[in-house]
Amino acid sequence: MNSSASKPTPANNNKKASAKTGAKAVRYLWRGFFILLGFFILLLFAANFGLLGEMPSIEEIQNPSASLSSQVYAEDGTMMGKYYKQDRVNVEYKDISPHIINALVSTEDERFYQHSGIDGESVARAVFFLGKKGGGSTITMQTAKNLFSNDWERANVIKRMMQKLKEGIISIKLERNFTKEEILTLYLNTAAFGDNVFGIRNAAKTFFQKEPDRINIEEAAVLIGMLKGATRYNPRRNPKLALDRRNTVIDQMVKNGKLDAGTASVIKAKPIELNYKKLDENAGLGPYFRMVLGEYMKQWCKDHTNANGDKYDLYRDGLRIYTTINPRMQLYAEEAVAQHINYMQKILNSQSNIKNGNVWKGTKQQAVLESAMKNSDRWRNLKNDGMDEDDIKKTFTQKVPMKVFAWNNNREKDTVMTPLDSIKYHRQMLQAGFMAMDPLTGEIKAWVGGIDFKTFKFDHVNINTKRQVGSTIKPLLYSLAIEEAGFTPETQVVDQQQSFGGYGVVPATTESCTGRTMPMGQALAFSRNCASAYIMKQLDNGGNNGAKRFTEFLKRADLTSKIEAYPSIALGACEISLFEMMQAYSMFPGRGFNVKPMFITRIEDKNGNVLEQFMPQRKEIISEVAAYSVIKMMQGVTQFGTARRIWSYGVQGEIAGKTGTTNDNSDAWFMGYTPGLLAGSWVGCDDRFIRFNSTDIGQGSAAALPIWAYFYDKASSDKNCGIDTKATFVKPEVMVNDINYDWMNNAPPDLGAEGEDMGNGNESDYQLPTTDPGEYIKPESQLPVNDGSNQPAAPTKKKDSSKSDNRTPAGVPTNNNPVDPKKNPKAVMKKPGDNTTPNN
Numbered sequence: 153m154n155s156s157a158s159k160p161t162p163a164n165n166n167k168k169a170s171a172k173t174g175a176k177a178v179r180y181l182w183r184g185f186f187i188l189l190g191f192f193i194l195l196l197f198a199a200n201f202g203l204l205g206e207m208p209s210i211e212e213i214q215n216p217s218a219s220l221s222s223q224v225y226a227e228d229g230t231m232m233g234k235y236y237k238q239d240r241v242n243v244e245y246k247d248i249s250p251h252i253i254n255a256l257v258s259t260e261d262e263r264f265y266q267h268s269g270i271d272g273e274s275v276a277r278a279v280f281f282l283g284k285k286g287g288g289s290t291i292t293m294q295t296a297k298n299l300f301s302n303d304w305e306r307a308n309v310i311k312r313m314m315q316k317l318k319e320g321i322i323s324i325k326l327e328r329n330f331t332k333e334e335i336l337t338l339y340l341n342t343a344a345f346g347d348n349v350f351g352i353r354n355a356a357k358t359f360f361q362k363e364p365d366r367i368n369i370e371e372a373a374v375l376i377g378m379l380k381g382a383t384r385y386n387p388r389r390n391p392k393l394a395l396d397r398r399n400t401v402i403d404q405m406v407k408n409g410k411l412d413a414g415t416a417s418v419i420k421a422k423p424i425e426l427n428y429k430k431l432d433e434n435a436g437l438g439p440y441f442r443m444v445l446g447e448y449m450k451q452w453c454k455d456h457t458n459a460n461g462d463k464y465d466l467y468r469d470g471l472r473i474y475t476t477i478n479p480r481m482q483l484y485a486e487e488a489v490a491q492h493i494n495y496m497q498k499i500l501n502s503q504s505n506i507k508n509g510n511v512w513k514g515t516k517q518q519a520v521l522e523s524a525m526k527n528s529d530r531w532r533n534l535k536n537d538g539m540d541e542d543d544i545k546k547t548f549t550q551k552v553p554m555k556v557f558a559w560n561n562n563r564e565k566d567t568v569m570t571p572l573d574s575i576k577y578h579r580q581m582l583q584a585g586f587m588a589m590d591p592l593t594g595e596i597k598a599w600v601g602g603i604d605f606k607t608f609k610f611d612h613v614n615i616n617t618k619r620q621v622g623s624t625i626k627p628l629l630y631s632l633a634i635e636e637a638g639f640t641p642e643t644q645v646v647d648q649q650q651s652f653g654g655y656g657v658v659p660a661t662t663e664s665c666t667g668r669t670m671p672m673g674q675a676l677a678f679s680r681n682c683a684s685a686y687i688m689k690q691l692d693n694g695g696n697n698g699a700k701r702f703t704e705f706l707k708r709a710d711l712t713s714k715i716e717a718y719p720s721i722a723l724g725a726c727e728i729s730l731f732e733m734m735q736a737y738s739m740f741p742g743r744g745f746n747v748k749p750m751f752i753t754r755i756e757d758k759n760g761n762v763l764e765q766f767m768p769q770r771k772e773i774i775s776e777v778a779a780y781s782v783i784k785m786m787q788g789v790t791q792f793g794t795a796r797r798i799w800s801y802g803v804q805g806e807i808a809g810k811t812g813t814t815n816d817n818s819d820a821w822f823m824g825y826t827p828g829l830l831a832g833s834w835v836g837c838d839d840r841f842i843r844f845n846s847t848d849i850g851q852g853s854a855a856a857l858p859i860w861a862y863f864y865d866k867a868s869s870d871k872n873c874g875i876d877t878k879a880t881f882v883k884p885e886v887m888v889n890d891i892n893y894d895w896m897n898n899a900p901p902d903l904g905a906e907g908e909d910m911g912n913g914n915e916s917d918y919q920l921p922t923t924d925p926g927e928y929i930k931p932e933s934q935l936p937v938n939d940g941s942n943q944p945a946a947p948t949k950k951k952d953s954s955k956s957d958n959r960t961p962a963g964v965p966t967n968n969n970p971v972d973p974k975k976n977p978k979a980v981m982k983k984p985g986d987n988t989t990p991n992n
Contacts, residue, residue, distance in 0.1 A: 219350075220470025220758055222449070224442055226479045227595075227753070233436045235446055237467045240350035242758065245337040247365045248352060251372035253336060254410040259376055259401050261291040262408060264336075268327045270320050289319070291339050296322035298342035340364075345375065346382035346389075347430060359387065361427040369411065370419045373401040387424050395424055437482045440601025440611045441475075445751060449473060452755070456763065470758030476595035476751050480872045481588055481863075485598035488862035489584045493603055493835070494559040497582050499849055500842075511842055512576060520839055524575045548572040557581065557607040564607070578607065580842055585612030585730045586859055587749075588831035588867075591738045593768045594747035597829075598863070612834060618713055618727035619834060622812035622852070623679045623794075624821045625724035627782050628736055630676055632705045633687050634778040641673035641785050641891050650685040652692070652719040655699075658685040659723060673785040673891075677793030679811065681723050688722035709736045709746055709773050724812060730834050733823060737832070740786070740808070741825045741881070744779040745770045776884040783808050783881050784891040794853055795822065801861035804868065805877035811857060817843045817850025822857040824864075827879040833859040 221236030234241075257264050267290060289297075296319045326335060345355035352375070356364040360371050367375070377397035378385045387394035399420045405411040429435070436442070446466070453464040453471075464471065505511040512521065525531055525548055534544045548571040556574060558565035569577070581603065588598040601611030611617060633639040647666045651657045659665070665682035675683035692698030699717040706715055715726045731749060739746045748769040755763045786808035789795045794811045809824030818840040823832040835855040837843060844850030868875040883890050 219468040221354075222466050222469065222471040222473060224445065224473045224475060226437070226475060226477045226482070228479060230437075230479045231431070232438060232475065232477065232479075233431050233442045235449070235466050238350045239348050239354050240341070240470075241353050242341045242351065242470070243337070243353040243364055245333045247363065248337065248340060249365050249367040249372060251369045252340070252352060252364060252367055252376065254408075255369075255372045255376040255401050255405055256291070256336065256340070256379075258404040258408040258410050260294070260379065264291050265332060267292075268324065270323060290323065292323040292326055292335050293319045295335055295339040295342065296326060298339065343379055344382045345378050346386040349430070358430045359426055359428055361429060369402075369405075369415075370398065370422060370424075373398040373405070373419075374424055377401045387426055388428055391424060398424065434606040437479055437486075438477055438599055439605035440613065441477060441482075441596075441599035441751070443605070443609070444599070444601070444611060444614055445473065445475065448752075452764075458757070471763075472756040472758070472760070474753045474755070476589075476597065476753060477599070478597040478873060480870050481598040481867050482600075484866040484870070484873075485586050485588060485600045485863050487866070488859045489586055489600050489603060490559075491862055492858045493582050493584050496835070496849075496855060497559060500580070500582060500844060503845060505845070506580060506842075509576075511580070514841070517839075517841060520579070521572065521575060524579065525572070528571070528575075530571055548575075557604055563604045579839055580837065581608070582835060583608065583610075583612055583838055584856075584859060585617070585834040586831070586863065587613050587730055587734055588829060588863065589734060589738075589749055590828070591741035591825060591830040592747065592770075592828075594735075594738065594750045594770075595753075595768075596749050596751045598831075599751070610838065613730045615712070615729045615731040617729050619729075619819050619836065620724060620814040621726065621728050621733060622724040622814040622819060622821055623681075623684075624733060624810050624812035624823050624852075625721065625726070625728075626676060626679065626684050627740070627786055627810050627823075628706065628709065629684060629687060629702060629722055630672060630785065631739070631774050631778055631782045632702060633672070633691060634781050635774045636701070636705075637691055639672055639687070639690075641671060641781055643672045644669050645672050645675050645683045646686045647675065647680045647683040648686060649682055650689045650719070652689070652699075655719050658688070658719045673788050676785045676810075677788035679789075679794050684722045685719065688719055692719075706736070709739065710748065711736055724814065730832050734830060734832050737823050737825065738830055739773045740779050740782050741827060741830055742770070742779070743776045743882075743884075744772055744774045746773045777887060780881065780884055780887065781891060786810055787881075790824070795824070795857055797853055798824070798857060798861050801858065802865050803861055806880050807864075808881070809857075809860075811852035813847065813851040816840075817845075817847055817855075820850060820852045820855035822852050822860050824857075824860050826864075826875070826877075827881055829864075829867075829875060831860055831863065833857070835859070 219236075219238045219240060221234040221239050221241060223234050223241065224232040226232050270290060270293070299322075326338075330338070340352040342350065343352065344350055345352075345358075347358065349355050349358050352364045355375050355378075356362050356367050356371075359375065360367065362371070374387055374394060377394065377400065378387075380397065384390060385394045385397040402411065402416045402420055406413055406416045449466050449471070453466050453469075457463055458469070500506060511517070525545070530547070531544055534547065535541075551568050551570050553566065553568050554571075554574060555564045556567055556569070556577060557563060583602055584600065585602070586598065586600040587596065589596045599613055601613045602608045612619075630639070633643075647668045647670060649657055649659060649662045649665050659681045662682075664680075666680070670680070670683065672683070672687070675687075688698045688702065690698070691701050699719050699721060702721060703715050703717045711728060711732045713726070713728045713732060715721060715728070718725065735746060735749055738749075750766055750768065752766050754765045757763055787806065789811070790798050790807050790809050795809050798807065798809070805826055807824055807826055809822060812821030812823070813819070818836055820835040821833070823830075825831070833856045844855070848854065864875075867873045868877050
């Protein structure tokens with residue numbers, strides 16, 4: 153045997169070594185594979201059990217939720233607005249157009265109906281081509297991201313990988329717990345469409361003003377095209393890119409057999425036709441009302457908890473708030489305010505002190521401007537930048553381009569002016585407040601808090617907004633006199649200045665006093681200040697008891713404003729909100745029952761479960777006879793008195809009302825009602841020193857009444873508003889004889905509108921003396937001296953009481969000194985509807 157044949161050769165050694173090395177490499181490869189596989193499995197377990205970050209529980213996956221906007225509805229179901237951080241409203245699968253579903257699946261996930269949450273082919277393609285030929289996410293994974301991945305961060309690669317891993321796990325769980333249709337619905341309800349619009353329903357409503365089941369093929373392609381880039385493919389911002397993307401979606405639908413090529417060619421040749429309208433805080437009906445409602449709902453959410461024990465969140469929980477607002481009445485109210493204030497603003501702008509800027513001369517005026525500057529965004533921003541105050545002030549006198557409010561369709565215009573002039577310009581704008589409600593249920597039908605919510609956020613109806621009410625307080629005083637002192641509309645009252653001892657005299661001057669004796673109904677019709685002071689005095693059992701009785705009565709009527717018991721409140725020298733005045737006046741058409749204004753009928757959760765229902769809250773304040781008596785007197789106001797011009801606006805039916813004008817025409821009021829509707833209007837500037845110089849223009853009948861009349865004329869002509877102009881005020885059964893107006897036929901010709909000095913006086917005229925009134929002797933002539941400050945006035949020396957009550961200034965008519973129409977034609981009372989003379 154040849155021994156050399158058994159010796160190993162170098163080649164054999166190399167082969168063996170190579171085989172060992174290959175086997176070792178394979179072992180290492182498998183070992184590495186299993187290590188990686190084990191690590192991946194551990195990673196999956198860690199992710200699944202929340203060790204790599206919070207993961208939703210099975211319960212959360214089975215009951216997914218996203219941030220939903222709370223919706224506000226008018227009484228007829230019309231959407232008025234929303235409260236949201238993300239504008240999202242859910243919709244069911246059956247309410248989504250098939251075109252949207254086909255476009256979505258064809259474009260975003262072609263094998264959606266074949267995979268179980270993760271599409272291996274798409275993942276492999278995304279990894280191999282590094283995402284250049286499409287991503288690996290399925291619709292289910294994108295749904296998981298929308299629902300549970302609020303902390304998505306593109307800048308962090310590691311975090312993105314972990315996020316994708318978690319999305320994959322969640323998507324598998326979603327597929328196990330939901331049908332394909334439910335997953336599509338969840339995705340479309342949570343997808344972002346740009347402009348802070350989330351969900352297919354909001355997108356369809358915002359971009360096309362359609363419900364999602366009404367969307368056609370080309371509109372569906374536009375909406376689905378935006379999912380690739382909500383801003384980049386937004387048709388409002390980038391119409392060319394959006395058109396190209398829409399056509400790409402159409403091509404995908406053809407490729408997947410959801411659309412034939414011929415139809416696709418026709419659609420692709422069409423332009424995008426948008427009907428864009430986005431509801432925000434400035435748009436839509438009743439923006440002032442929605443602001444007040446929002447504040448109420450925030451408090452409601454703090455006071456109520458859901459099934460989990462958590463407090464409701466107005467901006468996330470998708471509450472449905474059903475209000476009492478009548479959309480037609482709201483529209484007519486907003487139109488009435490715009491129509492009249494636009495006209496009145498032109499008159500104010502032509503006033504000499506407005507044109508030459510003298511209205512801003514004075515210490516008080518400069519303080520207002522200083523405060524406005526320091527509260528502006530410009531001041532705060534420059535202050536934060538380190539600029540000193542003197543330099544900041546200089547910037548307010550340098551002209552810059554800006555947008556300012558204007559009475560045009562857009563409610564704004566471009567101009568160039570200094571920031572200081574801009575402050576003056578906007579503060580010189582007349583403001584208004586208007587509210588209408590059902591006087592029996594308290595349901596608020598219309599609410600206009602100002603002239604333009606976008607520019608002027610301050611609400612002039614709100615219970616926290618107080619203004620002097622002037623003569624609109626008088627019907628409340630007269631109702632107290634009827635209820636507790638046995639007065640009737642025929643009771644004779646004296647139109648004479650009254651003294652209240654240490655509290656001074658009311659009114660502050662005798663210029664408006666005629667000294668006449670007249671029926672109380674006539675005194676109200678012509679808003680006689682001195683007669684109202686006389687009535688207050690008759691309620692006085694000594695000291696200041698009459699004023700105290702009146703303030704207690706106002707509290708019983710649920711006026712929450714702080715009203716001091718000064719005799720001057722008989723003339724309305726007190727500050728009350730329009731909201732409160734509406735509640736107080738409701739006792740008249742309410743037949744003695746006061747009703748609290750209500751603006752919500754019910755609140756539901758996102759699933760339609762009723763969380764709270766609201767019912768009218770009524771209570772009796774005066775008798776039905778007293779209420780009816782005041783109604784008849786207030787009909788005298790509109791038929792013969794200071795509001796008689798109301799008929800020149802074409803209104804019809806039985807209307808009762810009361811005008812009001814405060815000192816120097818700073819506030820103009822009109823409160824009016826019919827058997828089925830109560831409404832009130834206020835007009836004035838936020839700064840009381842900006843006002844009409846002429847009472848003819850600035851009084852309640854000229855500045856506030858027309859808003860009421862414009863509104864009622866339109867609302868009563870619209871059958872949808874449900875106003876019956878033939879309805880009448882019902883006489884109580886206990887009254888044998890009705891109240892008549894015979895005394896009106898004998899009204900003196902000089903009892904026309906309130907004159908220039910018929911306001912309710914300055915605040916300093918009615919300050920409470922520093923000494924207890926009981927220390928003073930009570931002759932009828934003590935008059936507090938106005939020291940020009942806001943401190944209580946000091947008492948004057950005693951005067952002969954015999955020279956007080958019966959004084960009649962020269963030129964003021966008395967029973968023994970009638971006015972000669974030839975010598976004083978302005979004193980002659982005009983016919984009803986004649987608005988050529990001032991009516992208050």
